Amino acid sequence: MAWIRRVRTASGATAVQIAESVDGRRRIVRHVGSAHDGAELGLLMAQARQLLEGDAQGELDLGLSIPVPRAAMVPAPSAATLFDDPAGPVGRRAVVAAPQVLRTSSAVLYDALAGVYTDLGFDALGDEVFRDLVIARLVEPTSLLDADRVLADLGRVSASLSTRSRTLRRCQDGAYRDQIAKLCFQHARASADVSLCLYDVTTLHFEAADEDALRKVGYSKERRVDPQIIVGLLVDRGGFPLEIGCWEGNKAETHTIVPIIEAFAARHQINDLVVVADAGMLSAANLKALDEAGHTFIVGSKNAKAPIDLASHFRWHGDAFTDGQVIDTLTPKAGKNKGNDPALRAEPVWDPEQYPTSWRAVWSYSARRFARDNKTLTAQENRAKAAIEGNKPARTPRFVKTRTDGLVLDDAALARARRLAGLKGLVTNIPTTVLPASEVISSYADLWHVEQSFRMSKSDLRARPLFARRRDSIEAHLTIVFTALAIARTVQARTGLSLRRVLRQLRPLRSATIEANGTIRTLPPALGPDEHALLNDLGQTDPRH
Known part of the structure; x- marks a missing residue:
């Protein structure tokens, strides 16, 4: 027996x-x-x-x-x-x-993201509901109503819907974004150089039929006719977010850079900031305002200005360029170029006192860019010819002129565009003695980091479409996205993996809450070498310990 x-x-x-x-x-x-x-x-x-x-x-x-x-x-x-x-x-x-399993959860993933949230100092807000909403946005972006389902899957008991709604109001009343921005700046300053910042804008549309004071129909790169808002994002050289702002949907992009730079400089008491932005921010008023505020800038120039800036080169060398060639010259602040004399073979060296009506212009030529530009121009030429032959597109393509006898190909404009293929121009107020042309180009090349941050906010964090209606709710939503973006960039920097891959690796690790012998206990998941390494990179310990 x-x-x-x-x-x-x-x-x-x-x-x-x-x-x-x-x-x-x-x-x-x-x-x-x-x-x-x-x-x-x-x-x-x-x-x-x-x-x-x-x-x-x-x-x-x-x-x-x-x-x-x-x-x-x-x-x-x-x-x-x-x-x-x-x-x-x-x-x-x-x-x-x-024994029976009562529930399972991805508690390991929640703890890892909450650890990064704490490492960045965001727990200084003292708001656990806000933290949970940020982590839910990272794991599975969804509506405020559905956030409790995501948090339950992470092993958290979500606050009620009314409490979550009050948290959004508290986010605005308590100036959470200002506190988060200060903490982001402290983190960026401790780990990188914040003297150079990258700026760009995007649009977020709404599933709404009517406009209001903030949500306006404006220019959309996606050619949408829905009400939208303009969102500006300022990041450091590595793409870590530093400041975010939003404006009316019909506001010009060029009118957003000065307010956000001034707010950032005033918040952190910075007097010598280098701002890098694309050609969409190029306007005489913007450059003048930044220069008068004591800031320096590197802004993309439009190719239409190349014939004026490179008049000397075209006269003495024609349209021949070599791969990697850099021309450091001048560009007029407004009107004609009075500082560059085409009669002289040598390009002038910009000095703010010697050339007060000009900015410094750096033009570079790339054979790879030439091939890409030429391919694009050929496609535009083919669309123009198709439109002339009677295949009416949704809008009039480039290089098409309208005459009394019909549509014709604009050969002069096409030839002028092909002549400038492969060129990239930058405008700056940094003298050559301070920053050589090669470093001006490399600084502008970092601009893709802000574009990547925007892509992360739109895809991984699903900042759009927006279903909020009131301005304070929209601002609170952007604060949550801004905070989540800071965590996502930190996760990416620590692991070398995208946020999506980290979630795919950690979310399947399920902790199990069991009931055995009248006792309830939560057992952690088994971890493999890859999971151990990933948690170590994130600064987390083995959950079994």
Whole structure:
């Protein structure tokens, strides 16, 4: 006859063993394990019962419901021999109900993201509901109503919908964005150089039919006619977010850069900031305002200005360029170029005192860019010819002129565009003695980081479409996206992986909450070498410890 016995060990645990009696003598058949609490005892008792029952002997099911007592930990005996059973007959016959899983969750993922949130200092806000909304936005962007489902999957008990709504109002009333921006600046300054910042804008549309004071129909790169807002994002050289702002949807992009730069400089008391932006920010008023505020800039120039800036080169060298060639010259602040004399072969060296009506212009030529530009121009030429032949497109393509006798190809404009293919111009107010042309070009090349941050906010964080209606809710939504973007960029920097890959690797790791022997306990998942390495990169420890 075999039975399950529980024995108190010297370490204070309860050992679960299978014993049998043969010819009146007792012996231990198998040591199942040692339990240190009720849940472990329940699991070991269930495992021992399965081993004891096996499949060698069937049971007659009489349909009787037998009460299952809870097995208790064996207390420390005063004196016990090897085969003494302190629990007595009841202990030998005690069985427990089979353990059952109550729920599973991706608690490892939540803890990892919450750890990054804390490392960035965002816990200084003291708002756990805001933190949960940010992490939910990172894991699975959804509506405010559906956020509780995402948080439940992460092992969190979500606050009520009304509490989440109050958190959005508190986000605005408590100036969370200002605090987050200061913490982001401190993090960026400690880990990188914030003297150079990258700026760009995008649009976020709304699923709404009517406009209001903020949501306006304006220029959309996607050619949408829905109300939208303009969002400007300022990041450091590595793409880490520093400032975010929003304006009316019909506001010109060029009117956004000065307000956000001034707010950033005033918040952090910066007097010598280098701002890098694309050609969309190029306007005489913007450059003048930044220069008068004491800031320096590197802004993309439009190719239409190349014939004026490179007049000397075209006169003395024609339209021939070599791969990697750089021409450091002048560009007029407004009107004609009075500083560059085409009669002189040498390009002038820009100096703010010698050329007060000009900015410095750096033009570079790339053979790869030439091939790409030429391919684009050929495609535009083909669309223009198709329109002339009668295939009416949705809008008039480039290089098409309208005459009294119909549409014709604008050969002069096409030839002029091909002549400038491969050129990229930059305008700056940084003298050559401070920043050589090669570094001006490399600084502008970092602008892709802000574009990547915008792509992350639109795709991974799904900042659009927006379903909020009131301005404070829209601003609170952007604050959550801004905070989530800071965490996402930190995760990417620490692991070298995209946020999507990190989520794909950590979210399937499920912690299980089980009920065994009347005790509820949460067991962490098993981790492989890749998961261990990923958590170490994120600064997290093994959840089993």
